Amino acid sequence: MGLALLALIWLITFVSTYFFVAKTWWFPVGASASAAWIDHQFAVTFILMGIVFVAAQGALGLFVWQYRDRGATQPVHYSHGNAKLEIIWTVLTAVLFIGLNLMGSRVWATERFDPPEVGAVPVEATGLQFAWYFRYPGPDGKYGRTKAELEDASAGGESAVGLDPSDAASKDDIVSGTMYIPVNREVDLALRAQDVIHSLFIPSMRFKQDAVPGLIIHMHFKPIQTGDYEIACAELCGLGHYKMHGMLKVVSQEEFDKWLASKEAEKQ
Template sequence: MGLALLAVIWLITFVSTYFFIWHPWWLPAGVSASAAAIDHQFVTTYILMGIVFVLAQCSLGLFAWQYRDRGSSAPPVDYSHGNTTMEIVWTVLTGVLFVGLNLMGSKIWAAERFEPAQASAVPVEVTGMQFAWYFRYPGPDGKFGITNPKLMDPSAGSEAAIGLDTSDPAAKDDVVTGTMFLPVNRQVDFTLRAVDVIHSFFIPNMRFKQDAVPGLAIHMHVTPTQIGDYEIACAELCGLGHYKMHGMVKVVSQEDFDKWIAAREAEKQ
């Protein structure tokens, strides 16, 4: 039975590790400025935890086999209540490992969440509702118009859905769309909002995720670094349509972005 345990535990360990190393399923390609740092932290954690995982599982299997009860031929058990030196060694080692990892990662976290967006960032307001994302650009005046919960009408399309108050002068040039366009290599300043329940704005390729919470307007920033189409998913249970609360972000060149926004402005007139 000890041998069977050895075989199965080692097999499970090596099969899982094989898929982790060969990685047919892996983080999607990173296309934002912060992706590299996050991925690096991920891989560091991954290698360290992988080593601990393999060592712990293999010694568990090994001990199960090696110290099985072999009847009378076996050496007597080692009567011991423990070893304080060993306890201290592995307490300190794991302490250093875990706290060290934490400190490494916290720098990236600080850059992600503590620093405000640059002044040159493109402002985009993201609004989540059951079960769609709407994106708003402030237009040439750089100011978002007022929205009013009383005016919200999801059945009447984008502007009405987020309750844009068209009597506000700042709202005149606001562009509201269902697909997000972003210029490449320029920081985006997101304002995340939700009108009904909590949603979570998740762009796997950009290593971006933040809950959109009713009652709060949360600011986040991200810099896309590659032109392309990327999927947006909702990552917080928001009701029966959670699985289809899906959107697209199209990262384009600055010229294409300017052209696109000008066309939207023209449509509004």
């Protein structure tokens, strides 16, 4: 029985660790400025936790086999513990866990505390049951007024986000179901939700943020590679949660300008 337990625990440990190390299923390739940082912090955490995992499971399997009951003659070490060992163990874990935490905090700080870079592209993302819409303020750089009373999801586009045409600033606002942004420029993102909480999740950008009704949440990130990236909703928002997805297209500055101009032209 001891040997069977040892084999099972070690097997589980080996197989579990193998698929992490082999990266059979892994993060998508990072395409934003902070992705490398986040992935690095993950790797450091993984190595440290991996060592603890293998050591603890290894010892568990080993001990139950090594100290299995082999009859009354087998000596048992009568002990109530060892205070010195307890203190060493406690301090080591505290240093390890708190240290890890402090290491990762820099990325969080630059992403969330600092304002976006000067010249960042303003985009507003709105979540509603069950779609994402992206708004660009147009040449005037100002988002027009929106009103809850004017929202109409079935009409799509500007009507879906409730854009008020009577406001002068809304005349040049562009609303799109696909998110276009230029590469290597920061995005100054404002997140809104109209009905329930949604969460804008772009795995390749290592980006996730809830969109909360009643709040406008500002975030920023910088794509560093052109391409098409999928957007998913990460917060349960109702029966259509699973199909609330969108597309992020990271393009060159010229393509972005051209796309924006064509949308403005369409509107006139």
